[in-house]
Amino acid sequence: MTIQNNTNSLCKLIQSFSLKRQVQDIFYHLDKSGREVTLRTIANQINRQFLGYLLANYSIKEKKQNTYITSNIQLLSLEELGTLEQAHHLLLYITHMICILDNLLPNAQVSINPYTDYNYISNKSELVKFESELKLISDTLNVLKENFKNHPSIYVIQDCLKNLSEIETSIQPEDLLNVVLNYRKAIINNSLTDIPRQLELELFNKEDFKTYYTGKLIRSLIVLRDSIFNVNQFLYQSLRYEKPLIFNRNNVFANEGLHQNWLGEVTYLKVQPIAKEVYLCPGDAVLVSLNLGDSLKDGFYRIDQINIFESSDFGLSIKFGLRKINENMVCYPQLLI
Numbered sequence: 001m002t003i004q005n006n007t008n009s010l011c012k013l014i015q016s017f018s019l020k021r022q023v024q025d026i027f028y029h030l031d032k033s034g035r036e037v038t039l040r041t042i043a044n045q046i047n048r049q050f051l052g053y054l055l056a057n058y059s060i061k062e063k064k065q066n067t068y069i070t071s072n073i074q075l076l077s078l079e080e081l082g083t084l085e086q087a088h089h090l091l092l093y094i095t096h097m098i099c100i101l102d103n104l105l106p107n108a109q110v111s112i113n114p115y116t117d118y119n120y121i122s123n124k125s126e127l128v129k130f131e132s133e134l135k136l137i138s139d140t141l142n143v144l145k146e147n148f149k150n151h152p153s154i155y156v157i158q159d160c161l162k163n164l165s166e167i168e169t170s171i172q173p174e175d176l177l178n179v180v181l182n183y184r185k186a187i188i189n190n191s192l193t194d195i196p197r198q199l200e201l202e203l204f205n206k207e208d209f210k211t212y213y214t215g216k217l218i219r220s221l222i223v224l225r226d227s228i229f230n231v232n233q234f235l236y237q238s239l240r241y242e243k244p245l246i247f248n249r250n251n252v253f254a255n256e257g258l259h260q261n262w263l264g265e266v267t268y269l270k271v272q273p274i275a276k277e278v279y280l281c282p283g284d285a286v287l288v289s290l291n292l293g294d295s296l297k298d299g300f301y302r303i304d305q306i307n308i309f310e311s312s313d314f315g316l317s318i319k320f321g322l323r324k325i326n327e328n329m330v331c332y333p334q335l336l337i
Helices: 003-014 018-033 035-046 050-066 078-098 131-148 152-163 173-189 197-203 209-240
Strands: 252-261 264-271 285-288 299-311 315-324
Touching (some): 018 078, 078 131, 209 285, 209 299, 285 315
Antiparallel strands (some): 285 299
16 A cells, blocks of 8 residues: 555544544634634644644734733633644654654654644643554554655665765754755745756755765655655644545636646646635645546645635636645655656
């Protein structure tokens, strides 16, 4: 089975958790009370699933304290905060299980964990021990862990380590994390345009031996980190929503086809929002089901770009730039070349 198949199996299993109903109840009440608008605005900027909402709540409380606003009203109640911390802790546990660089490149461990760039400490006293739930998913999670050991990034990392001296691989974890984050940000910012000359020289330079393998190592860590993020996003959405978010003939009214750039193919679809489409943000995963054959493969895609338009013919419309999520949960396979 592929990593994507394993992830889908894991999603189906955790949908049976009582935690799913608790999470859905929280977002239902947040939406009804109007609290989610403020939280979602900040959380979408952070885009770390449940952690985004926890950090948004923390940020707003900090701002209230610093401006001396005397109010006991919390955007998340203690019970809601505890439940979302439980949900985040579950995703964090799964993340730790599939982060498998301990023996290969220990200093890169924090670099491939999508949550490590935020210093948020969960309230452990509020966390539930998912003993029975973890037993339910243990077999599937172990298979997923084994499949990540064969992730294409792993083979690239092994090749790079053979060609780099200990000096290059002894960089401190925090420094390596910053390098990965900075280059990832540069890549994402240019994901829909041509590659900047400076970025090309730093990450794809084939003339200098050391620079070439260093850039290749960084690119492979970015791909691996993004794959783990995509796994977490699938799990987050399976707890957050009743069913997968689907682009089909009910909401897609224009297919603008495939466009090729330095990171691969981008699919542009115009959607007339029916419900949840208006809440989507870059990083979210959607299931495309249009039965268009080779012109547009059905499957899971990650949103890279969103543009909202007003149209007299269709009312509100949204243009989505999508990248296919392959069997290894990779959106940018060209980074491994």
